[in-house]
Amino acid sequence: MTTHAFKSGLTFFRRNTWIWLAFAALSLGMLYAAESVQFPDTFRLWVHVGTGVIMPGANPQLTSEEGMHHIFANQKAVDGYASGDFADGSIIVYELREAKQQSGVIFEGDRKRADVMIKDSSHYGSTGGWRFERFWANDRTQDAIHDAGTSCFECHTKAKAHGCVFSRLH
Secondary structure (H helix, E strand, O other): OHHHHHHHHHHHHHHHHHHHHHHHHHHHHHHHHOOOOOOOOOHHHOEEEEEEEEOOOOOHHHHHHOEEEEEEEOHHHHHHHOOOOOOOOOEEEEEEEEEEEEOOEEEEEEEEEEEEEEEOOOOOHHHOOEEEEEEEOOOOOOOOOOOOOHHHHHHHHHHHHHOOOOOOOO
16 A cells, blocks of 8 residues: 555646646746747738838948838737827837849849847837847748847937837828
8 A cells, every 4th residue: 555655646746747847947947038039920910000112222321221112010009109109019020131123123032031029018118118129031940139229229210209210100
């Protein structure tokens, strides 16, 4: 009988050990999730805020921005556009694609980059509550911003009256 009780206790311990290990792993995952790359794969299904085009050679100061610019927002961000008060969970994607021209028609080419803004005030207080990410071409795993978004935020402070967001939803 003692052996059976011991085996039952050992089984209970093993089961609970796995539960505790899973809980610990989940907790660590949540702790570091704020720093993991957060590319929103389905952003092209979100609300299309607007599109702009800067043709090659149009302005020497905007060479890095030449192409077709699309801006997409998830529903939380859409709700924030009216007031300029963007709630945590708001995500805005600025997608820059090549602008191609053929027979007088301008159309989009390959993606050059995607810039992502993610609102999370509890983690990014030093950058207005926004996390900034940049992904080159079709890469979805390597954030190209290495200063925690400080360089992005320096420019975005110019739009502080509208939640540090330059684009407008019309």
